[in-house]
Amino acid sequence: MNNKNEEFRNVSKPHALPIDAILADLRSDRDGLSSDAAARRLERLGPNRLPEPPKEGQLKRFFKHFHDTLIYILIAAGAVTAVLGHWVDTGVILGVVVINAIIGFIQEGKAEQALEGLRKMLSLQAHALRDGEWRETDAEQLVPGDIVRLRSGDRVPADLRLMEAINLRIEESALTGESMPTAKNTEAVRDDAGVGDRSCMAFSGTLVAAGRGTGVVVATGAQTELGKIDRMISEVQTLATPLTRQMDKFGRTLSIVIVGMAALMFLTGWVLHDFSLDELFIAAIGFAVAAIPEGLPAILTITLAIGVQRMARRKAITRKLNAVETLGSVTVICSDKTGTLTRNEMTVVHLVTGDGRYDAEGSGYAPRGGIHREGRQVTIADHEDLRRLVEIFAVCNDSAIVEDNGQWRVIGEPTEGALKTLAKKAGFSDKGYQRLAVIPFESENKFMATLTRSSGKGTRILMKGAPDRLLDRCARQAGKNGREEPLDRSFWEEQVDALGARGLRVLAAAIREVEEEKDELAMEDLDREMVFAGLVGIIDPPRPEAIAAIKTCRQAGIRVIMITGDHAGTAAAIGQDMGIGSGREAVTGDAIEAASDEELGRMAGESDIFARTSPGHKLRLVQALQARGEVVAMTGDGVNDAPALKQADVGIAMGIKGTEATKGAADIVLSDDNFATIERAVQEGRTIYDNLRKAVVFILPTNGAEGLVVLVAVVFGLELPLTPVQILWVNMVTAVTLALALAFEPSEPGLMSRPPRKTDAPILDALFLWRIAFVSTMIGLATIAVFIVQRRLGMDLPAARTLAVNTLVFGQLFYLFNSRFLHESSLGFSRLFANRVAWLMAGVLTMLQMVFVYAPFMHSWFGSASQSLRYWPVPLGIGLSVFLAVEAEKALLSRRT
Known part of the structure; x- marks a missing residue:
């Protein structure tokens, strides 16, 4: 155990360094720190919490x-x-x-609550390795060099460089804006990778969605990514x-x-x-x-x-009076994608089998709508290829959807929830299936497989995951009427590309029958013997009312820009569906990072879709638009949106799925998380x-x-x-x-046909x-x-x-x-x-x-x-x-x- 506290130094860009180099710089090792070393570091660096903001006194406010x-x-x-x-x-x-x-x-109401909201995101407890033993420790006592253990449901207590990741997926949407949980591993990434691409890092304030892992603390308090956002919020000058x-x-x-x-x-x-x-x-x-x-x-x-x-x-709750009037002069609305323009509910919209293509109706997790082929509704009883595909996705699945007060929600992974909804729409029931063994999803493999037994169908391996990984393990495919035939890999790759070009997340399914008495499942059971069953395309669907609202905004002379942490292809496809971007490719965060202020001003004037953006990128974009004389409204729901919301002329937060930090930084909070409410506001x-x-x-x-x-x-x-x-x-x-x-007085006729004043x-x-x-x-x-x-x-x-x-x-x-x-x-x-x-x-x-x-x-x-x-x-x-x-x-x- 290394306790040379006085000699440790801060690690720059830990996501780009191997674990051993980081441990050496931090004067720590895989057995963690001693209590004495941790105490000395805590005295030197201070507790792992965000600094208290200065508060304006009541007399001064009066x-x-x-x-x-x-x-x-x-x-x-x-x-x-x-x-x-x-x-x-x-x-x-x-x-x-x-x-x-x-x-x-x-009428002014309460003072700013943004920083208080950020502090509420910090974890209260952590599992740290001290003196060679795992202990539950107050998260404020963590210091760089501590070894911390993560489990499903935990809130990450500090910025960690991962040393071990077993099926680890972390919900980072509040920090990055990406709609799906991020799969984590231990491999270093390039040094200029954005926050959303640092797969070997776990960031303070994010939530472990699945799996487990271990990491070394590389930043605490104000030095974490959450702390940097905190600092950006405090430095933003309200216009x-x-x-x-x-x-x-x-x-x-x-x-x-x-x-x-x-x-x-x-x-x-x-x-x-x-x-x-x-x-x-x-x-x-x-x-x-x-x-x-x-x-x-x-x-x-x-x-x-x-x-x-x-x-x-x-449905628009105003925190600051003057924001009401400012809305009337807005010339640009910068909107987050996930949850604002889209429903933030994954939905299967297309299915492809060896026998044809199908379309699924409905959106979200509510199992309403049917499955159609060539414009006619079909059933799984009449289409064996469709029944098999739905069966694999429903049974090789660890999630569930439930109805709660008239609202359907998913318990588990959003993508798996979408597959369960598909099964209910198709009328498929997974009762009578017995799971004998499982190979869980891991980021290295990018698939999940189960050994399942059911009455009348024997024992089979069901598999779902990334199309390329499943194609590598299949020699045959399910064709017409369920008959097996040689795998046509080029056909499936074309289908994957076509679905991906539409901004869909693509999952593949495969199946294989095995001997009845088999009760164990190993990786070698999945090699080149699987039968490829088909694909599904999944999307976070646009809100129909948001599409109409964007059209109304254009008529009113208001430009709508999408700024998201999601991938460029997904952002461009959603933008095209919603009438944003005119089919142009998205500008990425890397391009924003490399651009000068002058170049960024030109980008902000020409482009309407920005993807893979960090909190700093969003803030710079808002500032660039304001420098061009625009009156900017900015929407968002994650902590990563808070600095830009505070900088904007009108900050608009989502009331249902928004974080407390985002609501605190905003001028207006939408109680229904709907872009159409912005247009009405x-x-x-x-x-x-x-x-x-x-x-x-x-x-x-x-x-x-x-x-x-x-x-x-x-x-x-x-x-x-x-x-x-x-x-x-x-x-x-x-x-x-x-x-x-x-x-x-009511609105005058033609109000939304005028240009902004x-x-x-x-x-x-x-x-x-x-x-x-x-x-x-x-x-x-x-x-x-x-x-x-x-x-x-x-x-x-x-x-x-x-x-x-x-x-x-x-x-x-x-x-x-x-x-x-x-x-x-x-x-x-x-x-x-x-x-x-x-x-x-x-x-x-x-x-x-x-x-x-x-x-x-x-x-x-x-x-x-x-x-x-x-x-x-x-x-x-x-x-x-x-x-x-x-x-x-x-x-x-x-x-x-």
Whole structure:
């Protein structure tokens, strides 16, 4: 036993080195380490676990919602009113700011859970050889040089270089994306082999599907392949969403305009009129408060939250609010293959015998569908060649399929499960078969054989496995009517190539009758005496609804790219079936590895299928697409997808078969693991963006009208028609009632026939800016006119201001129904009454205004006053006039365009 702990060194590329060289570098041997040596290494290297991620405190998460230019201006306005002693104004302004922060804090939800999900994948216990004895050891105590034993069902506790592999197959799909368990052996591979091709390695966090093995630990904790993914996730910088960038730019521009206009107004009042400093400060603050759409952040958040609920009903669960809107601007969807585009359920689709070809209906493990030949359904009773082929695959089999709550699943190997499903579809029963002996599948042999006895059929050897291995052991084949004839190897090789070219996994079957009393099975019993029975082609079938969804995405101008860890031929064939790749060959991970960033950008622009990819390759591809200006959605279910999901503009994880790490890194989780749900989520995202634009175009005229009222009053030396707190009241009640109704607007016709919107396009185009200016001027001038007229008629100041507030509110209420259709007319019974929420919110707003006008406590808080019923037709008539004027403007612009 070698215990020279201080002299061991890390092993680079252990998959390319022989075992003896690795043991020498690690100063270990086949008897493992001593407890003392392991303890010293553990002290030097630390425990075998992933590092804890830094966590953002609750206070930091709350206060970051104040980090907005417009919010800074409101806080400054609140400070000035406090200095001037206007405490009600200060309380209302700061109350609005805090409410906005609380809404954002609540809606943001939980912090990132990606790294926590990775840590859950690590094994808790391991069987290690210490002091010459096998012991169950805490997996965190493992160190490089430890010898570890693996058995079926174990989770691999660290990265191991295998020393022994007996029928060992490991489920690595979470790490590599490959749909089938990987057969393992002890032979070194080339040094540039990708993770999925390192057949002599067992990686931390993967699951032993079958067999047993022994390996030496070559990496622990952060140095494992799982640790490298962990590091990639932590290093990925989350990009700002298109809406975030647009709103930041809009907020900065608006802030500069507001501050400049307030300063200019202050100077104008100072130079032209004899306002006191107190009055000028209040007027400037009133203008700033009027011009700032402080309700906009809240209504954006609420609109997104409503969109989240609508998406959840469509099987897309959103973890981050801004991802909802970003979906609407997606230009590329990068999708994993297994489980997303396909069902992740192996299915036999084609059978070939010496007498003909057959097709199997259905998909997945549910035994529904029949077997057809030349378009007609057939039975095994009428076709001996078919019966024999099905019999071999069903009996020479260690798996089973069971029904669980209406869902069929496989117990054992997925491929063998597909063969059991085939047998049930054919009506074959394996009852009455007695297994006498077995040669299990091993990666060196690539076949399985059983010695089986059944009543009426005697004792026979049944064999299934790789076609080339079985052809080597057969001299004859089963021909028409089950008669034996000389083996036509070239024919079978052509059939294997044809099935393989379609992306199918091909298995062969063979049979031989032996003497009745035989009860043992050896390798020499399988040499050149077997009778070749035929082939089956197995596929992980595409989801039919995913094919339709991909077609819809293309119509919407969205490109779909497949990025998978599976083999290039399988990926290309599946892509062709689904309408991805236009029949081109897949680009492999080796080509990605060798490409420069510039070359990879060209590949990402030209190719739609990428195969045998590692986590680093997926991350680079997403970055290359983003560098080309694309807005990228990335889907996945394995840990290998997590870094790319976090890098993407929208990360989409599978909720059923996805790992916790993948769900934690994602923005959206699909509860049905279906690509078609992504297409529906994109449609919802586009609808939400439309509704957000409607909300902005609706809210801003309120601020424009209020700002115009204050500006005109100061420039012309008039009394202020509105106070700052009254302005805040109008802004908040219209935003949280009327603007909220727009969040419930349904999708507009032809939504998924539009191209994705450009990410650099302004949220407000020329038409919308004109609409905002037009409506702001109408409502603002009407408000000023009402105030001036009533003051000249002798109405006291609080009552005149109350009437001015009502004019503003009801002008905005009628304008809501214009905003439901930005380009088309809102006239017509069906359109006016299509959104019940709009009428509900109109009723709520009316009641709030009644409280504002008639509640005594509102009089003291907001300076309002009770109003006689004879004054109510004034704001209602002005509101109706605004509605009709905007409809006339729509009609005029429609004719001109």
